[in-house]
Amino acid sequence: MSIGQRLYQWWDSDFFYAFRTSPVAIVAFSVVMLLFGGALLAPLLSVMDPFDMAALNLMNGFTPPMQPNAFTGDTFLLGTDDQGRDLWSAILHGLRVSLFVGFSAVGLAMAIGISLGLLAGYLGGWVDALIMRVADVQVTFPSILIAMLIFGIARGLLPPEARNDFAIWVLILSIGLSEWVQFARTVRGTTMVEKEKEYVQAAQLLGLSRLQIMRRHILPNVMGPVLVIATITLALAIIAEATLSFLGVGAPPTQPSLGTLISIGQDFLFSGEWWILLFPALTLLALALSVNLLGDWLRDTLNPRLQ
Amino acid sequence: MPRNQIAAAILAAAVIAPLASAETLRWARSGDSLTLDPHAQNEGTTHTVAHQIYEPLLHRDMAGQIVPALATSWATVPGNPNVWRFTLREGVTFHGGEAFTADDVVFSIKRAKMESSDMKGLLTSVKDVRAVDDLTVDIETNGANPLLINNLTNLFIMDRGWSEANDSATPQDFAAGETSFAAANTNGTGAFQLVSRTPDERTVFKANPNYWGKGQFPLEVTEIIFTPIQSAATRVAALLSGEVDFVQDVPVQDLGRVDSADGLKVVKAAQNRVIFFGMNQGKADLETDSVEGANPFADRRVREAMNIAINREAIQKVVMRGQSDPTGVIMPPFVNGWTAELGAIPANDLNKAKSLMADAGYGDGFSVTLNCPNDRYINDEAICQAFVGMMGQIGITVNLDSKPKAQHFPTIQNQTTEFYMLGWGVPTFDSHYIFNFLVHSREGDRGPWNNTGYSNADVDSMIVSLESETDLAVRDATIGKIWNQVQQDIVYLPVHNQVLNWSMANNVAFDVQPEDQPHFKYLSFQ
Numbered sequence: 092m093s094i095g096q097r098l099y100q101w102w103d104s105d106f107f108y109a110f111r112t113s114p115v116a117i118v119a120f121s122v123v124m125l126l127f128g129g130a131l132l133a134p135l136l137s138v139m140d141p142f143d144m145a146a147l148n149l150m151n152g153f154t155p156p157m158q159p160n161a162f163t164g165d166t167f168l169l170g171t172d173d174q175g176r177d178l179w180s181a182i183l184h185g186l187r188v189s190l191f192v193g194f195s196a197v198g199l200a201m202a203i204g205i206s207l208g209l210l211a212g213y214l215g216g217w218v219d220a221l222i223m224r225v226a227d228v229q230v231t232f233p234s235i236l237i238a239m240l241i242f243g244i245a246r247g248l249l250p251p252e253a254r255n256d257f258a259i260w261v262l263i264l265s266i267g268l269s270e271w272v273q274f275a276r277t278v279r280g281t282t283m284v285e286k287e288k289e290y291v292q293a294a295q296l297l298g299l300s301r302l303q304i305m306r307r308h309i310l311p312n313v314m315g316p317v318l319v320i321a322t323i324t325l326a327l328a329i330i331a332e333a334t335l336s337f338l339g340v341g342a343p344p345t346q347p348s349l350g351t352l353i354s355i356g357q358d359f360l361f362s363g364e365w366w367i368l369l370f371p372a373l374t375l376l377a378l379a380l381s382v383n384l385l386g387d388w389l390r391d392t393l394n395p396r397l398q
Numbered sequence: 399m400p401r402n403q404i405a406a407a408i409l410a411a412a413v414i415a416p417l418a419s420a421e422t423l424r425w426a427r428s429g430d431s432l433t434l435d436p437h438a439q440n441e442g443t444t445h446t447v448a449h450q451i452y453e454p455l456l457h458r459d460m461a462g463q464i465v466p467a468l469a470t471s472w473a474t475v476p477g478n479p480n481v482w483r484f485t486l487r488e489g490v491t492f493h494g495g496e497a498f499t500a501d502d503v504v505f506s507i508k509r510a511k512m513e514s515s516d517m518k519g520l521l522t523s524v525k526d527v528r529a530v531d532d533l534t535v536d537i538e539t540n541g542a543n544p545l546l547i548n549n550l551t552n553l554f555i556m557d558r559g560w561s562e563a564n565d566s567a568t569p570q571d572f573a574a575g576e577t578s579f580a581a582a583n584t585n586g587t588g589a590f591q592l593v594s595r596t597p598d599e600r601t602v603f604k605a606n607p608n609y610w611g612k613g614q615f616p617l618e619v620t621e622i623i624f625t626p627i628q629s630a631a632t633r634v635a636a637l638l639s640g641e642v643d644f645v646q647d648v649p650v651q652d653l654g655r656v657d658s659a660d661g662l663k664v665v666k667a668a669q670n671r672v673i674f675f676g677m678n679q680g681k682a683d684l685e686t687d688s689v690e691g692a693n694p695f696a697d698r699r700v701r702e703a704m705n706i707a708i709n710r711e712a713i714q715k716v717v718m719r720g721q722s723d724p725t726g727v728i729m730p731p732f733v734n735g736w737t738a739e740l741g742a743i744p745a746n747d748l749n750k751a752k753s754l755m756a757d758a759g760y761g762d763g764f765s766v767t768l769n770c771p772n773d774r775y776i777n778d779e780a781i782c783q784a785f786v787g788m789m790g791q792i793g794i795t796v797n798l799d800s801k802p803k804a805q806h807f808p809t810i811q812n813q814t815t816e817f818y819m820l821g822w823g824v825p826t827f828d829s830h831y832i833f834n835f836l837v838h839s840r841e842g843d844r845g846p847w848n849n850t851g852y853s854n855a856d857v858d859s860m861i862v863s864l865e866s867e868t869d870l871a872v873r874d875a876t877i878g879k880i881w882n883q884v885q886q887d888i889v890y891l892p893v894h895n896q897v898l899n900w901s902m903a904n905n906v907a908f909d910v911q912p913e914d915q916p917h918f919k920y921l922s923f924q
Contacts, residue, residue, distance in 0.1 A: 149709060
């Protein structure tokens with residue numbers, strides 16, 4: 092098959108047809124791609140490195156958007172924050188932090204959730220009971236609380252000089268560990284259905300090990316629903332990261348994520364420096380909303396019963 | 399209802415309404431008192447709460463003048479300048495009903511001199527304290543100390559019987575994390591008594607019905623509800639919405655907004671408090687830095703480079719929005735010993751700073767951890783962040799560790815921090831207080847807040863000599879010599895003196911106290 096034919100086949104597929112004909116999906120996808128692009132190219136697009144405290148000029152602090160600073164005369168597209176950090180650069184770099192934490196946390200949650208879900212669904216019995224009861228217990232706690240707990244413990248264990256360097260990893264760990272239940276439950280349910288099917292029985296008769304059956308035969312068939320949950324969890328993880336950083340337990344002020352920037356901006360709402368809060372907040376809104384819409388659309392498209 | 403009755407009812411309501419609302423004062427500031435034990439922490443906010451409940455022999459009023467409290471008069475004994483005699487106020491009772499006597503004063507001063515007391519640094523010159531009779535107390539000093547009374551303005555008097563009955567005869571060891579009965583319960587002689595307290599949430603006081611000062615002070619507040627609100631925006635929102643009447647520390651960025659709001663006013667005054675950074679220059683090797691086998695802060699060139707890398711004007715203009723007074727010495731102008739020359743700001747010179755770093759062998763820089771409070775001083779965390787940037791410009795990578803003051807201050811007292819922010823108010827208005835707490839070698843009762851490892855035997859003996867020098871001209875000359883040495887050695891990195899901004903409802907009549915110590919017995923409503 093030539094490349095042209097492959098492309099045509101893809102263009103003509105049900106999946107792509109559904110995408111082509113959904114304006115919401117197209118807009119959401121474009122916004123997500125735009126933000127991803129901005130985050131990826133942040134070092135090229137930004138005018139300064141906002142994480143390099145030495146590059147900041149305090150005198151540039153509180154410059155309004157598109158207006159020259161009263162002391163230095165410098166002008167910034169979206170203005171500056173309280174430390175003289177260019178907001179445009181800070182948002183691009185903050186997006187990177189937010190997306191990196193979001194993707195890594197979802198990856199971690201997926202890895203834990205899929206493994207435990209497969210084990211519970213396929214093995215059944217006491218393994219199933221144990222894993223699912225642990226999941227039940229965890230669901231009764233709000234995930235942000237679990238994340239704060241893990242964050243608090245990690246902060247206590249790490250020496251102070253290492254805290255800033257590890258803050259991002261602790262964030263990923265805390266969000267990842269608090270979001271795995273959804274994956275485990277879905278995978279378990281689908282696995283229980285799949286393991287009764289003939290192709291699994293055939294594999295069992297062939298004498299394949301349980302691990303191989305789970306990995307090579309069942310896993311590919313449960314990935315559809317997992318993909319949908321992953322997309323929706325990504326939006327949740329991005330918001331969880333922003334919430335934790337807003338509460339001051341996430342990304343440090345010297346390496347601001349979107350949540351940290353919003354938290355900084357909140358202090359200057361009454362004094363009229365609206366841009367410090369508004370632009371990071373709009374970016375977070377656009378990101379979370381479009382990822383969510385994309386997730387919804389994916390769920391509707393991949394679920395034949397809804398069509 | 400006949401018309402005249404309606405009119406009478408409206409009139410009555412109009413007369414009663416302001417009185418009813420005038421009784422309760424809802425007061426907010428960023429941080430809470432650290433402990434109710436009046437000798438456990440020598441800290442501003444802790445003293446502010448203690449001043450409402452407990453009283454010293456004498457204290458500074460709202461204008462900063464020393465006025466009588468539990469003592470009515472004091473003077474050195476004729477012919478013996480080493481002994482100060484205090485005549486105590488008659489008929490004063492503690493909140494629990496116990497009579498106030500000389501015995502309580504002797505007990506409290508001895509308690510404040512104990513090892514676990516944080517007030518002992520103020521009493522280093524006190525040799526003995528004796529009750530002459532029920533209402534007379536003698537304090538004997540090591541040599542004549544003409545300025546002793548300056549050291550007693552925050553030295554609160556507790557009831558001996560109550561303290562001993564409740565296992566509180568020794569002060570709570572705050573830095574060691576100890577708790578005690580007196581840290582959570584009170585029994586003072588002050589104008590207000592404690593009703594309830596949840597640390598970091600809410601403290602309620604009510605007027606003491608048997609206060610001795612009735613008729614002498616306005617005493618218009620009958621209830622105080624104190625709420626610590628750490629978030630600056632929340633604190634301002636609470637003031638703007640009328641949820642609180644008095645905020646001691648409105649963030650500088652919101653002063654304009656509060657001042658222009660209906661029914662609110664801002665009262666400003668220079669504060670007797672200086673903000674600075676301290677670094678451990680005495681240790682052979684630092685634990686939190688990237689340099690192995692050496693302490694970069696021990697090199698004077700590094701300290702000088704840091705000192706001239708601070709752009710104090712930028713901090714004043716941007717972080718403090720003009721609401722601060724940059725300084726080159728850790729002494730506010732209120733203090734005896736201050737000169738314009740000492741207070742002059744070191745010129746910000748990055749090139750010179752970089753070459754000093756290179757000369758010291760740190761041309762490639764190093765990294766170190768800075769401990770910073772985030773609920774104590776005006777914009778403390780923002781100042782630290784700006785400072786991190788300025789240090790970065792000369793190659794010092796600073797990891798910022800910001801914490802609430804309840805966790806920050808013990809790191810200074812336990813000497814676990816090696817680089818920290820501190821603010822120092824000077825209740826005695828004299829340089830000796832700064833020297834004895836911050837410059838004298840850390841040994842015995844002296845230097846309890848000196849976490850720099852700085853130790854200079856000549857300076858130490860000059861500091862001790864100030865306590866018994868009766869010739870004030872000689873004393874001032876010694877103070878000048880000590881300051882010159884401290885400035886020469888760059889023991890600390892001064893930033894600025896704070897400017898106080900008290901915001902309150904328009905109907906509150908209250909002056910700004912230069913030590914940031916509101917005494918609510920002076921507050922009146924208009």
